[in-house]
Amino acid sequence: MNNGKRAMHGGDAEIFEDVTIPSVCEICLCQCPIVVRRVNGVVVKIEGNPASEKYKGIVCGKGVTAPMFQDDKNRVNFPMVRTNPKGHNVDPGWKRISWEEAMTIASEKLGKVLEEDIRKLVVYAGVTPFFSINHVMNGFAGATGCTTVLSGASVHCGNSEHFFGFSRQSMSDNADWQYTNFVMQAGINMGAGSSYRTRISEIRAADARTRGMKLVMVDPIGVLGTEIADEWVPIVPGTDGALFMSMAHVLVHELNIVDREYLAEDTNLPYLIGEDSLYVRGEDGKPMMYDLADDSPKPYDASFGSLALEGTYVVGGQTCHTAYELLKQSLLEWTPERAQSATDIPAATIRHLTTELANAAQVGATTVIDGQTLRYRPAALIGGRGIVAHDNAYGTWLALMTVGELLGLPGAVGGIVYAGAVSEGYKPGYYSWDVEPGPDGIQSGYFYQGPFKSPVKGYPIDEPARPNSIGLRDLNPMPFVSPLAFRAIVNPKQFGLDFDTKGTFFLAVGGNWVYNHNSPDIHLEAMKKCFVVGIHNYLNDSVNAAADLVLPGTTHLERLSIPQSYAHQYQQMGYPGTWECYLRQPVVSPGYERRDESEILIDLLTKVGRRPAFNQVMNTVMALKEPLMIKPTEVDISWADMVDRYCRSHWGEDKGLDWFKKNGFISWPSKLQEWYSSQFYKAGRFIVYYEPVVRNGRQTAELARKYDIDYPVTEWSALPYWEPCAQCRESNETYDMAAVYYKHALAAQSYGEANALIKDVLAKDIVMDVALINPKAAKKRGIKDGDEIVIEAPDGMSVRHTAKLSQIIHPRVVGVCNGLANESKFTPAAKGKKFNWLLKNDWEYIDKIVQSLEADRAVRVTKAEARS
């Protein structure tokens, strides 16, 4: 009997090594702790780390396939230099060179920019490297003085949700799965194995479903979430804001279910607002609220006998309203019938959903946990990128948030949670996030440690200034990453930049930077003006189209890094639960001439003479403490030494790099007050009326006028609203469908086509690598299952795909699975069809306030043969 094994091959079958090593996955933002089995120096298996209470020993189908990618034949193994001109779908003519030659070329180009104009340095990070080598990238930017750090992250997904998330000390929202009874989610499939920030939600959502939680899913496409949803509500893309506005209308004007106590005590909705839409301030400059007890306005921090949540008052001769009053008035016209015409959701459905949400919220209820009485609202309304990948993103997300706020759901037990808002730390003073009082009585919070101020500070919001960087975050600091940066390289004058961007040093670490946004032509044109150095672990379309020099990088199994604390921002620990901090360690040596990205960046800095500066910056980035701080003169200290110091600084002398290598991660129990922080830390009110946005809008408009900058600014609103997005506006009788892309967890972020094992599944799964279309829409167009179809936008841009007829898609929508974005014949792993050619890098398609991209398009869909 051979025990189910295949016949062994004689002499080479000896096992001389069989070990398991803890580390961290990196294939998406979830950053799951893993244990890696290595046999004879080769990675053979990856499993979730069962010791992790937070992740409960899971890692997804993408994470487990990493052993196959390790020795993928399409990886970059040597430094290579381009010998052919840049272009779409061209042979780059890669020529292998030595590391020494490569570093000489890179350092000369970088040195020139450092010497001449630091504004011509752009650092770009792909989504996952951004989370993996964040410390050194920050250090690199800090040591060089780089003013533009771009990322594939946020442009498509989160400019809107992050902006609002930051004001709650978080990247985004989630449901308190452990206690919730009703979750309505729009534009995201939490708990259904979708793209990112969901991994630890899945098991908790499954527990909740077993417990009887009801899950409602609002999405034009249901193929990836209806498995777990109790109810699917198909909606016209880009109209979610109308739905939320009408839900708020039903709460306020029909059901009259509002958590008045929460709104009055924990939000800025009682603040008095003048006719200029700004706070009415007292003599001391403080925003005022109205006390009904003595019929007078008072500064927000005075004591109130009877605080007015609503009403219209005259203060100092000026008529003013409470912010809540304005909100209420603005909701008046948003009846479900009005929303129905935009969203295609029956008014009755809107009413019943709102009623269910309101009833489930149990406004006024409390519960006792560990002897503490807490606000209990076991209902959540949460959103994701689907609702804000539109040029109406700001108003839409604000409307979403407003519904939750009206019911007092944020921070309540069973309600909406904002991740990792507060950590009291492993030990006092170590590794902590905090909230603190901000100006105007509004709660502010740290989000991000580093040499820079937070990319988008929660509160106060940075004020606009004259543009001085390619990143364009001066003129409008609210977006996390501006999608216009590449356009600014092409035409700096358009954005008020007074320097020539030709010769910009563009350093990319991972990512598909030409193709993963929109208008690839503009991105390529920008890259033609730059000297592009890419550190990549496999060749993708962007590298082939536009990199001048490619340096062989590592996978997460070959790399030493400290997974960013983002994991805490996305992956909530819950209560009861644990905080966990991990180390990503090289499980195998990189092989060939591949090198750890952190080491490459440090070497590059050394070559341009910035190592001493880097050492100093890293003390801040890694929050090192004496005597472990790095001296500028310690130029030989390795990346591993720095990580060791980091560990010892934060966790104590006995918990250095070796301890982490052995143990993988450190954990400690979460505290009740950390998880439901807003109920404990009274550091101020949550901002719901976004008054600073009005101010910023006016300033941005003024600056745009003054410096002749192309920035179409109208009056920005502090209140939620909805107006049709670009796709809705472009839609007409000919271009009568909306092309939308969706991401399957396995197919997302290019890894799907880079990993041979996943490609194998892509060929078989019924919703990956297809264009979904409702049979009704298909019949009208003579399209049958499996037909080749052409999806064409009004400007003539088009993509071809294979039609897959599906009942789980809105009849006005064609849905394209878009994790697969490489299609050049010179990219060996290419599999996909680029949806992004349909999308445009143009103000018409960008939210003016938070600069979210319109990631859908009005199109006409025809059968390929039917066209000439």
Add this chain to the structure above:
Amino acid sequence: MFAIPKYHESFLDTPVRQTQWAEGRGLLFIIAIFLGGVGSAAYILGVALDLKLVMIIGWILAVIGKGGFHLLFLGRPTRVWRALAKVRTSWLSRGLWGLGAFTVIGLAYIGLEVTESPNAGLRQSLAWLSVLTAGFVMLYEAFLLKKAVGIPVWNTWWMMALIPTFSLLAGSALVILIQLVLIELGRIAPDQQLAARSTIIVLESVTEILLIVGALVMSGYLARGLRRSGAVRISVQLLLQGSLRAWFWIGIVLFVIAVPALVGIAGGFGHLPTGLIATIAVLAVIGEFAVKYTLLASGSYPKMYPSRPLHRLPTQS
């Protein structure tokens, strides 16, 4: 055209076509059972009509042809001896034993016949034994398919009628062909030719009867399929309307049933030129291949999802 996915082609839960005994190297399996059917039938007719050459050809087709193609089909042909192990449970093992027995007994009988052994008792016994083993070789495939529970369309007693009827039909056609060729080549002495012609007439009658039986049996098999739902019905639909429809309508209906039937109605083979009779016989043999091919290639697995829903029905108000 009616179509369903192939085995393991997608993760969609639908009935799927089996490919292992039909496509690529799977064709070798079909060739093997085709040769086994025609060969064993020819052998039986050869014994019955005392035609030595037919016996020999039948034996060669059934033993060398079927056995050889089976070996070529196997993933591990060198281990074929292992298949003798499970004769108590596996029809494949039984088939191998049966083929082995036929190989020996058939060869022994042929030996006795060729050497014109005087031992009439032994010849008689071996004749019966060899016919029985040849019959087993012809028929065990029906049990083999009936027991393959993954493919419900095969799990029917109709197989017991279908397989031997069409094998005998083709065997009969093959014998006619052999006889015609022998006559044409002048290998039959002039004084024997009349007997040979009358043999053909006899076989013609046999064929006419078999084709009527075959048509009835095939109709019964198809009707059973169309009365059922799921994979059984789908398998039959693949035959009638799907990718196998040309094989079915031309290979089976036209070649095996319609043409011989028309000839029968027209008064029999006796009136036809030799070439045309030979052509009809060749078509009938091809038709038998079509029968085996379509029976196997149409085999479909049922969808996995049970009739009772496991999931909540979708709701939307």
Add this chain to the structure above:
Amino acid sequence: MKRWGMVIDLERCIGCQTCTMTCKVQNSLPPGTFWARVLKQEIGTYPNARMVSLPVLCMHCEEPPCVPVCPTGASQKRDDGIVWIDYDKCIGCRYCMQSCPYEARSFHAELTSYFEEETPYEQVTRQVLGNGPQKGTVSKCNFCMDRVDAGMNPACVDSCLGKARIFGDLNDPESEVSQLLQNREHEVLHGEAGTKPSVSYLTEISPTMLNVLLAKFSDDDEGLPADKPPGERAVSAGPERSPDPVNQGAD
């Protein structure tokens, strides 16, 4: 004697294909081969439509139809119920594939790799660890019997994101699998074939059933412990729940 079995809770399955991929890596399966898969199908018509997932694998039947048809005895059932294939005995006739209504088996005419040459991962897993199928033979899920014999769960069970798969001894009435089968509505696939699968599916919970379950568990405070929310327990969030009167309509 143990009888290993698996229970798959369809209420918890999210259709993510993690089991599919884990199985591929654990068993070093060649291109196109899947011992575990998640089948998908749409039910209903727009807008009352949804996707449902059905994870499938070898059912390790108590009456496995693949075993008696195997002419060599390569396909066999262990005393603990695990149905497996001794590759060294398999001749590659594929009769077992036609006899398995669960499409659990794959044939490997050639032992192919994902690239022209085997990657080190494929080399080590196949040649050193002996994982994966053998050329010219049929393969299928063997419940990761190496792992099970070592006291572990099959890989697909440990990796399941929704913890929808539970593995255990069906002969032990106290095991989690037995308990779930006693307390939850369940079904096997192709029960009509008389195969008596060791893999069962817990059906999604209907609201009616949920109330029955909750009533049962509320009788003894032990039930559903970790999931119990604080405060007044809300059973099914629905419009029928009366809102808390506090703070309602205060104005």
